[in-house]
Amino acid sequence: MSFYDEVQELRGRYPEDSRSAVLPALRLAQEKHGWLSREALEETADALEVTPAFCYSVATFYDMLHLEPVGRHTIDVCTNLPCALCGAQSVVEAFESELGIRAGETTADGEITLRAVECLGGCGYATVVAVDDRYRQHVTAETVPEIVGEIDG
Amino acid sequence: MAEHKVLLAGTDEHDLTQLAEYRAIGGYRGVEKARAMTPDELIDELQRATLRGRGGAGFPMGRKASLIDRKSAKPKYLVVNADESEPGAFKDREVMARAPHRLIEGCLISAHAIESRDVFIYIRGEYLTEYEILTAAVEQAREAGILGDVQITVHRGAGAYICGEETAMLESLEGKRGQPRPRPPFPPIQGLYMAPTQINNVCTIATVPVILELGAEEFAKTGVPSSPGTAIFSISGNVVRPGNYELDLGTPMRELIYEHAGGVAGGRELKAVVPGGSSVPALTPDQIDVPLDYDSLGAIGTFFGAASLIVVDDRCCMVQLALRSTKFYMHESCGKCTPCRVGTRWMVQILESIENGTATHADLDLLDNIGDNILGKVLCALGEFAVYPVASYLHKWRDEFVAHIEQGGCPFHGSSSLDGILAPSDQHAQTPVGEEALV
Amino acid sequence: MSTELVRVTIDERDVHVPKGTGIVETALAAGVEIPVFCYEPRLGAPIGACRMCLVEVEGMPKLQTGCTLTAQDGMVVKTARTSTRAAQGQNGTLEFILVNHPLDCPVCDKGGECPLQDLTFRYGPGNTRMSFDKLTFEKPVPISPTISLDRERCILCYRCTRFSESVSEDGQLVAANRGALSVITTFEDVPYTGAFTGNVTELCPVGALLPTQYRFEGRPWEIVDVPTVCGLCPVGCNVHATVREGKVKRILSRNHPEIDEGWICDKGRFAFTHLRAEDRLTQPLQRVRRHGLEPVSWEQAVDEAERLLRGARGRIVTALSGSETVEHAYALGKLLRVGLDSHQAMLPEEISGGLDAYRLPLSAIRDADVVVVLGDVPIVERAPVVDLWIKAARRNGARVVDDANDPAVAEAERVVLVWSGPGGRGGSTVAKLAEKLGLAGREGCGAFYLPETPNGRGVADAWAACCDEEGEAVESIGLLVVSGDEAAADENVRALAEQAEATIVLSMFGGLSAGWADLVLPGTGYLERDGTFVNLEGRLQRLRRTVDPPCPDELEWIAQLAARFEVDVAPYTAAVFAEVSERVYGGLAFGEVGERAPLRGYPEAPERIGREALPEPPQKARRGEIRLVAYRPLFSGAAVERVTELQFQRPQPELELSADDARRRKIATGDLVTVGSNGSAITLPARVNRRLRAGIARVALEHANGLHGVVEVAKAEAEVTA
Numbered sequence A: 001m002s003f004y005d006e007v008q009e010l011r012g013r014y015p016e017d018s019r020s021a022v023l024p025a026l027r028l029a030q031e032k033h034g035w036l037s038r039e040a041l042e043e044t045a046d047a048l049e050v051t052p053a054f055c056y057s058v059a060t061f062y063d064m065l066h067l068e069p070v071g072r073h074t075i076d077v078c079t080n081l082p083c084a085l086c087g088a089q090s091v092v093e094a095f096e097s098e099l100g101i102r103a104g105e106t107t108a109d110g111e112i113t114l115r116a117v118e119c120l121g122g123c124g125y126a127t128v129v130a131v132d133d134r135y136r137q138h139v140t141a142e143t144v145p146e147i148v149g150e151i152d153g
Numbered sequence B: 001m002a003e004h005k006v007l008l009a010g011t012d013e014h015d016l017t018q019l020a021e022y023r024a025i026g027g028y029r030g031v032e033k034a035r036a037m038t039p040d041e042l043i044d045e046l047q048r049a050t051l052r053g054r055g056g057a058g059f060p061m062g063r064k065a066s067l068i069d070r071k072s073a074k075p076k077y078l079v080v081n082a083d084e085s086e087p088g089a090f091k092d093r094e095v096m097a098r099a100p101h102r103l104i105e106g107c108l109i110s111a112h113a114i115e116s117r118d119v120f121i122y123i124r125g126e127y128l129t130e131y132e133i134l135t136a137a138v139e140q141a142r143e144a145g146i147l148g149d150v151q152i153t154v155h156r157g158a159g160a161y162i163c164g165e166e167t168a169m170l171e172s173l174e175g176k177r178g179q180p181r182p183r184p185p186f187p188p189i190q191g192l193y194m195a196p197t198q199i200n201n202v203c204t205i206a207t208v209p210v211i212l213e214l215g216a217e218e219f220a221k222t223g224v225p226s227s228p229g230t231a232i233f234s235i236s237g238n239v240v241r242p243g244n245y246e247l248d249l250g251t252p253m254r255e256l257i258y259e260h261a262g263g264v265a266g267g268r269e270l271k272a273v274v275p276g277g278s279s280v281p282a283l284t285p286d287q288i289d290v291p292l293d294y295d296s297l298g299a300i301g302t303f304f305g306a307a308s309l310i311v312v313d314d315r316c317c318m319v320q321l322a323l324r325s326t327k328f329y330m331h332e333s334c335g336k337c338t339p340c341r342v343g344t345r346w347m348v349q350i351l352e353s354i355e356n357g358t359a360t361h362a363d364l365d366l367l368d369n370i371g372d373n374i375l376g377k378v379l380c381a382l383g384e385f386a387v388y389p390v391a392s393y394l395h396k397w398r399d400e401f402v403a404h405i406e407q408g409g410c411p412f413h414g415s416s417s418l419d420g421i422l423a424p425s426d427q428h429a430q431t432p433v434g435e436e437a438l439v
Numbered sequence C: 001m002s003t004e005l006v007r008v009t010i011d012e013r014d015v016h017v018p019k020g021t022g023i024v025e026t027a028l029a030a031g032v033e034i035p036v037f038c039y040e041p042r043l044g045a046p047i048g049a050c051r052m053c054l055v056e057v058e059g060m061p062k063l064q065t066g067c068t069l070t071a072q073d074g075m076v077v078k079t080a081r082t083s084t085r086a087a088q089g090q091n092g093t094l095e096f097i098l099v100n101h102p103l104d105c106p107v108c109d110k111g112g113e114c115p116l117q118d119l120t121f122r123y124g125p126g127n128t129r130m131s132f133d134k135l136t137f138e139k140p141v142p143i144s145p146t147i148s149l150d151r152e153r154c155i156l157c158y159r160c161t162r163f164s165e166s167v168s169e170d171g172q173l174v175a176a177n178r179g180a181l182s183v184i185t186t187f188e189d190v191p192y193t194g195a196f197t198g199n200v201t202e203l204c205p206v207g208a209l210l211p212t213q214y215r216f217e218g219r220p221w222e223i224v225d226v227p228t229v230c231g232l233c234p235v236g237c238n239v240h241a242t243v244r245e246g247k248v249k250r251i252l253s254r255n256h257p258e259i260d261e262g263w264i265c266d267k268g269r270f271a272f273t274h275l276r277a278e279d280r281l282t283q284p285l286q287r288v289r290r291h292g293l294e295p296v297s298w299e300q301a302v303d304e305a306e307r308l309l310r311g312a313r314g315r316i317v318t319a320l321s322g323s324e325t326v327e328h329a330y331a332l333g334k335l336l337r338v339g340l341d342s343h344q345a346m347l348p349e350e351i352s353g354g355l356d357a358y359r360l361p362l363s364a365i366r367d368a369d370v371v372v373v374l375g376d377v378p379i380v381e382r383a384p385v386v387d388l389w390i391k392a393a394r395r396n397g398a399r400v401v402d403d404a405n406d407p408a409v410a411e412a413e414r415v416v417l418v419w420s421g422p423g424g425r426g427g428s429t430v431a432k433l434a435e436k437l438g439l440a441g442r443e444g445c446g447a448f449y450l451p452e453t454p455n456g457r458g459v460a461d462a463w464a465a466c467c468d469e470e471g472e473a474v475e476s477i478g479l480l481v482v483s484g485d486e487a488a489a490d491e492n493v494r495a496l497a498e499q500a501e502a503t504i505v506l507s508m509f510g511g512l513s514a515g516w517a518d519l520v521l522p523g524t525g526y527l528e529r530d531g532t533f534v535n536l537e538g539r540l541q542r543l544r545r546t547v548d549p550p551c552p553d554e555l556e557w558i559a560q561l562a563a564r565f566e567v568d569v570a571p572y573t574a575a576v577f578a579e580v581s582e583r584v585y586g587g588l589a590f591g592e593v594g595e596r597a598p599l600r601g602y603p604e605a606p607e608r609i610g611r612e613a614l615p616e617p618p619q620k621a622r623r624g625e626i627r628l629v630a631y632r633p634l635f636s637g638a639a640v641e642r643v644t645e646l647q648f649q650r651p652q653p654e655l656e657l658s659a660d661d662a663r664r665r666k667i668a669t670g671d672l673v674t675v676g677s678n679g680s681a682i683t684l685p686a687r688v689n690r691r692l693r694a695g696i697a698r699v700a701l702e703h704a705n706g707l708h709g710v711v712e713v714a715k716a717e718a719e720v721t722a
């Protein structure tokens, strides 16, 4: 199915004339393009019959929508209070040294983006790390190399 | 007292993500009962149960349903708040992952009460696994014909804490930036797509089948009279056994912390408890004998909030705690109203100067005063969520703030459990339009 | 809003207002001002964002925003004047607003006319407690060639983005990011384009969005705002011309709630610099054998005009533009018809009085239940503000249909018809339709015709009124008098000039008449004229001279010439108007036309002219056939061509196709297509417009290459793509 048709299907789930399909459509565009490039936003806008500016405006509001290129894999480390109290910073640092990049950066080969993120809703299982949106719980500095190894492998 | 599993009943023994297993333990009988009642009777039943909303404000769920403008010619909507993003909260997630059908059953009963055929479950974008479980469960229920003429749409968010605020959620669901709306008009009159809308938290809705099963009178006898029922308490931070515990409302906080969660980890001293998710005023160790219910917590100047306790031990610098917390709310401020957009950033700047020792005593008053200028002046409560905890840290641990100023830096000298913690707002890899350094 | 009155107490004063009235308005009724930034009722429902309007309401624990609150019976409200809490709240808010504001008022064009400055002066703190770095942004950034944005000054009241979203509905100016990083922006580097963008510069309550043309051009104490009416399209929006040292520096809206509601289009706002165009004529030009046109003195020019007129008595044809004032047209007509027995004139379009019985203020469109839009010229291109009224109607729940037979029409109470060419016979076609639908005399029902000229009706009436004789048709043209730049730019007029023995052109710009005129008399612009215009509603409005023209006013030399032919024409607008008014406007005095003119009837209107300009009624396209509508774009014409900053607004060379026709021909947006008829063809990129009805294709006149009517459209063979 073409992107356009997929978006029409998403639109069909919501009342006519509503713009409710914007978020799912942007997510779809992001999956297709890797990030919300100019072309991705234009394509989405066209399928939704809205302006690219509207899509851009919505996209920049949400943390999970990327307006800049990101790696093929993302590692999101929660550094909000509950995880922070249980050593999230050491997990961030372990990833940084394992990957050779700072949080907020992408590896030179474009493979992995590492980020500190706000609470992921796994506070009881600190530290929580989302690898490509799948949660790893109870992550410690010691288990970091294993996680990186899995992605690389 | 042991846990009292009601919302999570059966989850240890069965795989309740499976329709058959949920039915085997009596699931979906509540819908049948409900559908045999008229919407008026059902709302009456819900009102008598006095179930209070588990999303934070504690407004009675049945009352809310009774406010729905059911005579409106427009469709009525039920929106389930599954955005759970309050730091410290992870209870809705557990319900969705382990008892999705109970939530769906609650949706069907509630929809019947307000004569709605359109249910939206707005789930936070990060909960991918839970989304998959939930959509699969909805599909099972649809195939089994349980949904009837009700349509349940699971709608994913995309990473914005503010979308948990009910009117921001409606905006987001309508495809816009998730910025809160002014109220009135309130959602029961003019909500989603300008139509009457009921909004409830996951745990609120998942409790509804229990009311139908027990009957309102029996339900109202559980918990405490002002707050009947059970709640799933999320407890995290420096405790031995963090996790979710479903307890009767009114259970003493001490019991949760020391019996269920095993007390402070590593044999350390308890320093503070932030009892409702990170957005509420913190309690000192001498305040933890409070019963865990809405009114009791309110009486000691804090909130039940998201029933999520963050336990803090003595290694933590309270200025750092305040700073990290405020950075979160600054990062999540939607940017619509002035005091929150500007005030949270200003608070961060002041807290940073306190932490790095460049602040003066006057800055403590300034911090306090900025808080006052936010409280009660903002469009939604997010701005206040930034202030409540910080104001409480400043008042209850004022010595520590003063010590920073007098010693020209952090008295923990790098040994605080939060030392060096990185906040997403500190990262500059993504440079949105027009951005210079945030702070 | 209901009509039930409720009692509200504001700062101890009781007022009675209709239930549901906003508290800001309720307070005003009590003589109390509540300061606001984000509140602007014309932008739709209040959003309560800035928090400037905080008030204390009895019985409510928290301060409330006056802008979002509505009057309920018995409500007791205290504003900052009588409530310390409200005052504290407001001071706190103002402090927050100023925390990131650069306070660069001395170099800000908004300085002196800035709501933020005023409110800070009245309520603000004397000093700042903010000792950290303010947010900094690159400044100012152009968001289009006509508008610059200074993000540091922006207070995020969202007025501009709400305008873009829910008034002009262009969806181009938006907020991006979240929280402290929120900014106003367009998409990527795409300029803010559209008919109405400039309105955001007036909506902005600080100096963030400013017109580039006005940058460092004037301080409030050096300028005067002269009230007049825009003369660039038949809507006739009420405007102020900001004048400094004899020059127009800026055009602002001057809210006429029935006509424009305070919105004006970018042509009206930004095209004024054409007054100072390089080829602006200030001296008459006369053809000198072998030398072409050479400047001559006014005496020489008037003498020459006299000579040419005398030589062509009875054989003079006048080409009018429809942009003359009523008075100019009347004076010229009197000279030529009474003095020289030459009655034949032509206007670029047909004018009819047929709609007089269906007259309504434009604002009635907003209140309609059904709006029937007929014709295929985009409304915004002909009469831009009408487009805003139709959008407002749609937002209000009106159905907007393109077929008078739509069942909704018969069911509706208030029906408004809007005819937007081509054809339409000056409105008589839509008048007939209105009659058939029985709209006459029905409350809220009426019909509009969108003419192409700003004052065609006024000119036609004046021409008709100036002489009682009819005269005979001219057999050979002794002299062609071309009045105005629109006529001078018209190809048909130029063709006539070839037949004429001599031609006098009255024009503002040298570029238009070079080569083919024998005598060129410099003309004035609408901002330089005193007089009256009649807009598309049939409303008589007053133009004021905002600056002196660089040449004598038309009335001055027409009066001189008239004297030489024993015709009595006064060189004063008021006197000429008095004469016209006697015959057309029921004797209304010039002084009574009004600064915000009401919609009056004028029953004694004489017969119209302009039959010569009758366009053929459009043929209906047969199934599968495509009829090409080549429309005159809003951003075109002599004035627009002379304003560099407006060039980006001119239409793209592209063919608009309906989704239906595009699908049938397998054409997608961006594909090159050939459009042809009778052997001539053009190749253009296509743009599929899902709103266009099948069988219609549209192109801007300047890209049509003369094509119109039924055409063949096909995907171009060899696609030139990289």
Ligand SMILES: Cc1cc2nc3c(=O)[nH]c(=O)nc-3n(C[C@H](O)[C@H](O)[C@H](O)COP(=O)(O)O)c2cc1C
Residues within 6 Å of the ligand: B052, B053, B054, B055, B056, B057, B058, B059, B061, B081, B082, B083, B084, B085, B086, B161, B162, B163, B164, B165, B166, B167, B199, B200, B201, B202, B204, B205, B380, B381, B382, B385
């Ligand atoms: C900033 C903010 C964030 C919120 N986040 C959530 C949330 O994540 N989940 C939730 O259920 N309620 C949240 N709320 C509360 C909702 O606005 C609303 O009160 C709740 O969903 C109502 O459901 P209830 O009556 O069942 O509690 C939030 C409120 C605010 C002001």
Ligand code: SF4
Residues within 6 Å of the ligand: B162, B179, B180, B332, B333, B334, B335, B336, B337, B338, B340, B341, B378, B379, B380, B381, B382, B383, B384
């Ligand atoms: S308080 Fe904060 S989050 Fe809430 S509306 Fe205001 S800016 Fe947005």
Ligand code: FES
Residues within 6 Å of the ligand: C035, C036, C037, C038, C039, C047, C048, C049, C050, C051, C052, C053, C054, C065, C066, C067, C068
């Ligand atoms: S004017 Fe009321 S909040 Fe802005």
